[in-house]
Amino acid sequence: MAEVLDVAAYILDKAGPMSAMKLQKLCYYAQSWHMVWESRPLFDDRIEAWANGPVAPSLYRVHRGKFTVSSSDIPGDADELDSGEKESIDAVLEFYGTKGAHELSELTHRETPWVEARRSAGLAPMEPGTAEISPASIAEYYDGLTSAEN
Template sequence: MATVLDVASYILAKHGPMTAMKLQKLCYYSYGYHLVWEERPLFPERFEAWANGPVCPQLYQQHRGLFQLPPDALGGNPGRLDDGERESLDLVLDGLSHMTAHQLSEMTHRELPWQRARARSGADDLDRSNEPLTDADIAEFFEALVTADGQ
Protein backbone atom coordinates (compact mmCIF):
# COMPACT_ATOMS: atom_id res chain seq x y z
CA MET A 1 0.00 0.00 0.00
CA ALA A 2 1.19 3.46 -0.85
CA THR A 3 1.75 6.13 1.81
CA VAL A 4 0.44 9.67 1.82
CA LEU A 5 3.95 10.82 0.83
CA ASP A 6 3.90 8.52 -2.21
CA VAL A 7 0.51 9.91 -3.25
CA ALA A 8 1.55 13.52 -2.63
CA SER A 9 4.75 13.00 -4.62
CA TYR A 10 2.71 11.57 -7.51
CA ILE A 11 0.42 14.62 -7.44
CA LEU A 12 3.37 17.00 -7.37
CA ALA A 13 5.09 15.15 -10.22
CA LYS A 14 1.95 15.44 -12.39
CA HIS A 15 0.71 18.92 -11.42
CA GLY A 16 3.36 20.62 -9.26
CA PRO A 17 4.54 22.97 -8.07
CA MET A 18 1.60 23.89 -5.83
CA THR A 19 0.79 25.22 -2.40
CA ALA A 20 0.87 22.93 0.59
CA MET A 21 -2.83 23.55 1.25
CA LYS A 22 -3.82 22.61 -2.29
CA LEU A 23 -1.74 19.43 -2.05
CA GLN A 24 -3.42 18.49 1.24
CA LYS A 25 -6.89 18.94 -0.27
CA LEU A 26 -6.04 17.00 -3.45
CA CYS A 27 -4.75 14.15 -1.28
CA TYR A 28 -7.99 14.25 0.71
CA TYR A 29 -10.25 14.17 -2.35
CA SER A 30 -8.12 11.40 -3.87
CA TYR A 31 -8.46 9.42 -0.66
CA GLY A 32 -12.24 9.86 -0.56
CA TYR A 33 -12.94 8.94 -4.15
CA HIS A 34 -10.50 6.02 -4.07
CA LEU A 35 -12.18 4.69 -0.91
CA VAL A 36 -15.46 4.44 -2.82
CA TRP A 37 -14.21 3.46 -6.27
CA GLU A 38 -11.77 0.78 -5.11
CA GLU A 39 -13.42 -0.05 -1.75
CA ARG A 40 -10.11 0.34 0.08
CA PRO A 41 -8.07 3.17 1.59
CA LEU A 42 -5.56 4.90 -0.68
CA PHE A 43 -3.01 5.07 2.16
CA PRO A 44 -3.01 4.24 5.89
CA GLU A 45 -2.55 7.78 7.22
CA ARG A 46 -5.66 9.68 8.37
CA PHE A 47 -6.97 13.20 8.00
CA GLU A 48 -7.82 15.51 10.88
CA ALA A 49 -10.42 18.31 10.94
CA TRP A 50 -8.15 21.35 11.06
CA ALA A 51 -9.50 24.89 10.73
CA ASN A 52 -8.71 25.10 6.98
CA GLY A 53 -10.21 21.70 6.19
CA PRO A 54 -8.91 18.14 6.29
CA VAL A 55 -5.15 17.84 6.88
CA CYS A 56 -3.00 14.73 7.08
CA PRO A 57 -0.54 15.41 9.94
CA GLN A 58 2.14 13.09 8.51
CA LEU A 59 2.11 15.04 5.24
CA TYR A 60 2.03 18.34 7.12
CA GLN A 61 5.21 17.37 9.02
CA GLN A 62 7.01 16.99 5.68
CA HIS A 63 5.99 20.37 4.28
CA ARG A 64 5.70 22.39 7.49
CA GLY A 65 6.95 25.92 6.96
CA LEU A 66 6.77 25.69 3.16
CA PHE A 67 4.12 27.52 1.19
CA GLN A 68 4.94 26.38 -2.34
CA LEU A 69 6.09 22.81 -2.94
CA PRO A 70 8.25 21.81 -5.92
CA PRO A 71 7.73 18.38 -7.51
CA ASP A 72 10.61 16.78 -5.56
CA ALA A 73 9.77 18.30 -2.16
CA LEU A 74 8.60 15.24 -0.24
CA GLY A 75 10.75 12.25 -1.13
CA GLY A 76 7.82 9.88 -1.59
CA ASN A 77 7.94 7.12 -4.18
CA PRO A 78 5.13 7.37 -6.76
CA GLY A 79 6.27 3.99 -8.09
CA ARG A 80 4.63 2.35 -5.07
CA LEU A 81 1.17 3.16 -6.44
CA ASP A 82 -0.68 0.35 -8.13
CA ASP A 83 -2.78 0.75 -11.29
CA GLY A 84 -6.03 1.36 -9.37
CA GLU A 85 -4.41 3.99 -7.17
CA ARG A 86 -2.94 5.83 -10.17
CA GLU A 87 -6.28 5.68 -11.98
CA SER A 88 -8.10 7.17 -8.99
CA LEU A 89 -5.52 9.93 -8.66
CA ASP A 90 -5.62 10.75 -12.36
CA LEU A 91 -9.42 11.03 -12.33
CA VAL A 92 -9.42 13.29 -9.28
CA LEU A 93 -6.63 15.45 -10.68
CA ASP A 94 -8.44 15.76 -14.01
CA GLY A 95 -11.50 17.01 -12.19
CA LEU A 96 -10.05 19.15 -9.40
CA SER A 97 -6.47 20.24 -10.10
CA HIS A 98 -7.67 23.43 -11.81
CA MET A 99 -9.17 24.67 -8.53
CA THR A 100 -7.30 26.89 -6.09
CA ALA A 101 -6.35 25.86 -2.57
CA HIS A 102 -8.95 28.27 -1.22
CA GLN A 103 -11.71 26.85 -3.42
CA LEU A 104 -10.86 23.30 -2.35
CA SER A 105 -10.73 24.31 1.31
CA GLU A 106 -14.12 26.02 1.04
CA MET A 107 -15.57 22.87 -0.52
CA THR A 108 -14.40 20.73 2.40
CA HIS A 109 -16.07 23.12 4.85
CA ARG A 110 -19.45 22.40 3.23
CA GLU A 111 -19.01 18.64 3.42
CA LEU A 112 -20.17 16.25 6.14
CA PRO A 113 -16.91 14.40 6.96
CA TRP A 114 -15.15 17.60 8.05
CA GLN A 115 -18.29 19.09 9.64
CA ARG A 116 -18.97 15.94 11.68
CA ALA A 117 -15.38 15.76 12.93
CA ARG A 118 -15.47 19.44 13.91
CA ALA A 119 -18.77 18.90 15.72
CA ARG A 120 -17.37 15.88 17.62
CA SER A 121 -14.44 17.99 18.78
CA GLY A 122 -16.61 20.98 19.71
CA ALA A 123 -14.32 23.22 17.66
CA ASP A 124 -15.53 26.63 16.49
CA ASP A 125 -14.61 27.95 13.03
CA LEU A 126 -11.03 28.98 13.74
CA ASP A 127 -10.29 26.65 16.67
CA ARG A 128 -7.57 24.05 16.42
CA SER A 129 -8.77 20.46 16.28
CA ASN A 130 -7.02 17.16 15.74
CA GLU A 131 -10.28 15.19 15.57
CA PRO A 132 -9.92 12.52 12.87
CA LEU A 133 -12.31 12.23 9.95
CA THR A 134 -13.69 8.70 9.93
CA ASP A 135 -13.54 6.40 6.93
CA ALA A 136 -17.25 5.72 7.49
CA ASP A 137 -18.12 9.41 7.13
CA ILE A 138 -15.78 9.84 4.16
CA ALA A 139 -17.17 6.76 2.40
CA GLU A 140 -20.78 7.80 3.03
CA PHE A 141 -20.17 11.29 1.62
CA PHE A 142 -18.18 10.22 -1.44
CA GLU A 143 -20.54 7.32 -2.18
CA ALA A 144 -23.38 9.86 -2.40
CA LEU A 145 -21.31 12.00 -4.78
CA VAL A 146 -20.44 9.05 -7.00
CA THR A 147 -24.03 7.84 -7.05
CA ALA A 148 -25.32 11.33 -7.88
CA ASP A 149 -22.81 11.63 -10.73
CA GLY A 150 -23.68 8.17 -12.04
CA GLN A 151 -20.04 7.02 -11.81
Protein backbone atom coordinates in the same frame (compact mmCIF):
# COMPACT_ATOMS: atom_id res chain seq x y z
CA MET B 1 -0.38 -0.08 0.51
CA ALA B 2 0.86 3.35 -0.47
CA GLU B 3 1.43 6.15 2.01
CA VAL B 4 0.15 9.69 1.71
CA LEU B 5 3.73 10.76 0.86
CA ASP B 6 3.63 8.48 -2.20
CA VAL B 7 0.31 10.01 -3.27
CA ALA B 8 1.69 13.53 -2.74
CA ALA B 9 4.79 12.69 -4.79
CA TYR B 10 2.62 11.40 -7.63
CA ILE B 11 0.39 14.49 -7.56
CA LEU B 12 3.41 16.81 -7.67
CA ASP B 13 5.01 14.77 -10.46
CA LYS B 14 1.82 15.10 -12.53
CA ALA B 15 0.68 18.62 -11.65
CA GLY B 16 3.91 20.40 -10.72
CA PRO B 17 4.64 22.63 -7.72
CA MET B 18 1.66 23.91 -5.77
CA SER B 19 0.73 25.33 -2.40
CA ALA B 20 0.97 22.97 0.53
CA MET B 21 -2.71 23.59 1.28
CA LYS B 22 -3.78 22.58 -2.22
CA LEU B 23 -1.64 19.44 -2.04
CA GLN B 24 -3.30 18.46 1.23
CA LYS B 25 -6.78 18.86 -0.25
CA LEU B 26 -5.89 16.90 -3.39
CA CYS B 27 -4.53 14.05 -1.26
CA TYR B 28 -7.78 14.11 0.74
CA TYR B 29 -9.93 13.96 -2.38
CA ALA B 30 -7.74 11.23 -3.86
CA GLN B 31 -8.27 9.18 -0.69
CA SER B 32 -12.01 9.92 -0.67
CA TRP B 33 -12.77 8.99 -4.24
CA HIS B 34 -10.43 6.01 -4.30
CA MET B 35 -12.36 4.53 -1.38
CA VAL B 36 -15.57 4.86 -3.40
CA TRP B 37 -14.22 3.64 -6.72
CA GLU B 38 -11.98 0.83 -5.45
CA SER B 39 -13.68 -0.01 -2.11
CA ARG B 40 -10.37 0.37 -0.30
CA PRO B 41 -8.29 3.23 1.09
CA LEU B 42 -5.49 4.69 -0.99
CA PHE B 43 -3.35 5.14 2.14
CA ASP B 44 -3.63 4.44 5.87
CA ASP B 45 -2.41 7.83 7.09
CA ARG B 46 -4.74 9.67 9.44
CA ILE B 47 -6.66 12.68 8.11
CA GLU B 48 -7.70 15.41 10.53
CA ALA B 49 -10.27 18.20 10.28
CA TRP B 50 -8.07 21.27 10.70
CA ALA B 51 -9.43 24.81 10.52
CA ASN B 52 -8.54 25.19 6.82
CA GLY B 53 -9.86 21.75 5.85
CA PRO B 54 -8.64 18.17 5.85
CA VAL B 55 -4.94 17.60 6.58
CA ALA B 56 -2.81 14.46 6.74
CA PRO B 57 -0.45 15.25 9.66
CA SER B 58 2.25 12.90 8.35
CA LEU B 59 2.36 14.95 5.12
CA TYR B 60 2.17 18.23 7.03
CA ARG B 61 5.28 17.32 9.06
CA VAL B 62 7.22 17.05 5.78
CA HIS B 63 6.13 20.38 4.25
CA ARG B 64 5.64 22.41 7.44
CA GLY B 65 6.84 25.99 6.98
CA LYS B 66 6.70 25.85 3.18
CA PHE B 67 4.03 27.69 1.23
CA THR B 68 4.86 26.02 -2.09
CA VAL B 69 5.99 22.41 -2.40
CA SER B 70 7.50 20.50 -5.29
CA SER B 71 8.28 16.83 -5.81
CA SER B 72 11.80 17.32 -4.48
CA ASP B 73 10.32 18.37 -1.10
CA ILE B 74 8.37 15.15 -0.60
CA PRO B 75 10.20 11.89 0.21
CA GLY B 76 7.41 9.74 -1.25
CA ASP B 77 7.74 7.31 -4.14
CA ALA B 78 5.10 7.54 -6.86
CA ASP B 79 6.22 4.11 -8.11
CA GLU B 80 4.66 2.58 -4.97
CA LEU B 81 1.22 3.24 -6.50
CA ASP B 82 -0.48 0.61 -8.62
CA SER B 83 -2.29 1.44 -11.86
CA GLY B 84 -5.72 1.61 -10.18
CA GLU B 85 -4.41 4.02 -7.56
CA LYS B 86 -2.87 6.21 -10.25
CA GLU B 87 -6.14 6.18 -12.20
CA SER B 88 -8.03 7.41 -9.13
CA ILE B 89 -5.52 10.19 -8.54
CA ASP B 90 -5.58 11.17 -12.23
CA ALA B 91 -9.38 11.47 -12.13
CA VAL B 92 -9.18 13.62 -9.00
CA LEU B 93 -6.56 15.85 -10.63
CA GLU B 94 -8.73 16.21 -13.72
CA PHE B 95 -11.72 17.37 -11.67
CA TYR B 96 -10.15 19.22 -8.73
CA GLY B 97 -6.68 20.09 -10.05
CA THR B 98 -7.63 23.41 -11.66
CA LYS B 99 -9.23 24.70 -8.46
CA GLY B 100 -7.22 26.90 -6.12
CA ALA B 101 -6.25 26.02 -2.57
CA HIS B 102 -8.83 28.29 -0.97
CA GLU B 103 -11.58 27.06 -3.27
CA LEU B 104 -10.76 23.46 -2.31
CA SER B 105 -10.68 24.42 1.36
CA GLU B 106 -14.08 26.09 1.11
CA LEU B 107 -15.46 23.05 -0.69
CA THR B 108 -14.35 20.71 2.10
CA HIS B 109 -15.95 23.05 4.65
CA ARG B 110 -19.34 22.37 3.05
CA GLU B 111 -18.94 18.60 3.10
CA THR B 112 -20.15 16.32 5.87
CA PRO B 113 -16.92 14.49 6.82
CA TRP B 114 -15.07 17.69 7.79
CA VAL B 115 -18.17 19.33 9.30
CA GLU B 116 -19.10 16.29 11.41
CA ALA B 117 -15.56 15.63 12.65
CA ARG B 118 -15.29 19.20 13.89
CA ARG B 119 -18.80 19.24 15.32
CA SER B 120 -18.20 15.97 17.20
CA ALA B 121 -15.03 17.43 18.71
CA GLY B 122 -16.85 20.64 19.71
CA LEU B 123 -14.65 22.82 17.49
CA ALA B 124 -15.73 26.23 16.25
CA PRO B 125 -15.27 26.87 12.50
CA MET B 126 -11.74 28.33 12.63
CA GLU B 127 -10.64 26.90 15.99
CA PRO B 128 -7.46 24.81 15.84
CA GLY B 129 -8.08 21.12 16.39
CA THR B 130 -6.98 17.62 15.45
CA ALA B 131 -10.28 15.75 15.22
CA GLU B 132 -9.96 12.73 12.95
CA ILE B 133 -12.06 12.47 9.82
CA SER B 134 -12.86 8.77 9.92
CA PRO B 135 -12.41 6.67 6.80
CA ALA B 136 -15.97 5.39 7.33
CA SER B 137 -17.44 8.91 7.23
CA ILE B 138 -15.42 9.70 4.09
CA ALA B 139 -16.55 6.52 2.31
CA GLU B 140 -20.18 6.99 3.32
CA TYR B 141 -20.37 10.62 2.23
CA TYR B 142 -18.64 10.32 -1.14
CA ASP B 143 -20.38 7.05 -1.96
CA GLY B 144 -23.65 8.87 -1.24
CA LEU B 145 -22.72 11.49 -3.82
CA THR B 146 -22.39 8.82 -6.51
CA SER B 147 -25.74 7.32 -5.50
CA ALA B 148 -27.39 10.75 -5.72
CA GLU B 149 -26.16 11.15 -9.30
CA ASN B 150 -27.84 7.93 -10.48
